[in-house]
Amino acid sequence: GFRQGCDYLATQYKSYRAVRGDGNCYYRAFLFALVEHLCKKTTTTVEVSRLSEYVGQSIEDVVKCGYDRFTIDMFHEEMVDLLTAVAKEREQPGTTAAEAFSISPSLYTRLNEENGTSDYCVWYLRVITSAYLKSDPGRFVHFLDDPSYIDVATYCAKEIDPMGKECSMVGVLALAEAFRINVDIEYMDGRPLDVSTKKLVKHSFGINSDGKPNANDPTLCITLLYRPGHYDILYK
Numbered sequence: 539g540f541r542q543g544c545d546y547l548a549t550q551y552k553s554y555r556a557v558r559g560d561g562n563c564y565y566r567a568f569l570f571a572l573v574e575h576l577c578k579k580t581t582t583t584v585e586v587s588r589l590s591e592y593v594g595q596s597i598e599d600v601v602k603c604g605y606d607r608f609t610i611d612m613f614h615e616e617m618v619d620l621l622t623a624v625a626k627e628r629e630q631p632g633t634t635a636a637e638a639f640s641i642s643p644s645l646y647t648r649l650n651e652e653n654g655t656s657d658y659c660v661w662y663l664r665v666i667t668s669a670y671l672k673s674d675p676g677r678f679v680h681f682l683d684d685p686s687y688i689d690v691a692t693y694c695a696k697e698i699d700p701m702g703k704e705c706s707m708v709g710v711l712a713l714a715e716a717f718r719i720n721v722d723i724e725y726m727d728g729r730p731l732d733v734s735t736k737k738l739v740k741h742s743f744g745i746n747s748d749g750k751p752n753a754n755d756p757t758l759c760i761t762l763l764y765r766p767g768h769y770d771i772l773y774k
Contacts (some may be wrong), residue, residue: 546731550774557770564704573641585758597614616662664715665715720744
């Protein structure tokens, strides 16, 4: 089970980053991994601009789905400010291939402060997730993993919006699609490796059902490790 999974991961990935286990781990892992990718020199300026523009205008999508602009404005501004800081960091010379996944001490500190940028941005990611689900309730109602919820709006109010609530697969799907990035998740839940492939189960989100990236979408992909109730970041 878990021993097999650990041995397999050691052959596929160089390292992993532990993420705080407070019920917000998926959103926090998504945020940190996204910032790391955007800081990489190999990530195109076009992609950085696309994501910055998306986050900038996302407040309009969120407001259309019923959120109060005044209430969410400071959370939105924190996310915008974070991506602005990332863009400025990219302008600094000196990043090497060995530092491909490193971020500056200032950004690292900013993303790890208690009750600071990370928490503000995590909640805003929840809002984006919720708004994306509400934008197509007829589609997403079939993905709800709790039969007690009969509509998307109620599900979002109880399971997505509150801090500390674990992210379900429908939330993972929605956030990946909203940002138009790819999210790969390795599942290590104690089950033996797949008999035929000798691999862990891996699911990909934000891509076509055939497993290939959309032709018009960027190739930016973050990879996470799922263990029961928790997500960490994996690095190739």
